[in-house]
Amino acid sequence: MVVLVSCGGKTDAVESGVYQGTVEEVEADKTEIYVKTPDGKLLELYFTEATSLTKNGETVAFDQLAEGQKVEVEVKQDGKRLDPISVKILE
Numbered sequence: 361m362v363v364l365v366s367c368g369g370k371t372d373a374v375e376s377g378v379y380q381g382t383v384e385e386v387e388a389d390k391t392e393i394y395v396k397t398p399d400g401k402l403l404e405l406y407f408t409e410a411t412s413l414t415k416n417g418e419t420v421a422f423d424q425l426a427e428g429q430k431v432e433v434e435v436k437q438d439g440k441r442l443d444p445i446s447v448k449i450l451e
Contacts, residue, residue, distance in 0.1 A: 371404040376437045379403065380450070383429045391422055393447075395433055405433060405444040415449035424449060 371394070381397040391407040407413070413420055425431075430450040435442045 370402060372401040373440060374401060374403065374435070374437070374442065376435060378432060378434045380430065380432045383425060383427050383431055386425050386427060388422065393425060393431075395431060403433065403435065403442055405435065405442055405447070407444060407447075411444045412446045413449070414446070420449070 374397075379395070379397050379401075381395040381401075381403065383393055384396045384402065385394040387393070393405050393407075395403045395405060397403065407422065413422060413424070415424060425447075432448040432450055434445040434447075436445055437443075
């Protein structure tokens with residue numbers, strides 16, 4: 361028996377803006393990440409076709425994201441959902 365535990369259900373709503381944090385979970389099949397901010401908020405981010413992902417100024421593939429990485433995300437609040445505009449891998 362396999363039990364999957366997700367961060368879902370305990371995420372926080374934040375205003376549109378730029379946030380830094382640590383990747384808590386990567387769900388590659390959904391192109392989704394969870395980012396924990398220094399003030400303890402958990403952001404649930406579903407990548408879209410328009411989301412840019414960069415590392416050292418270069419565009420990189422989604423598979424470059426890993427748990428524990430420091431990231432900077434620019435998000436736009438859309439109702440209860442957060443749309444990531446850009447994600448920068450900082451380390």
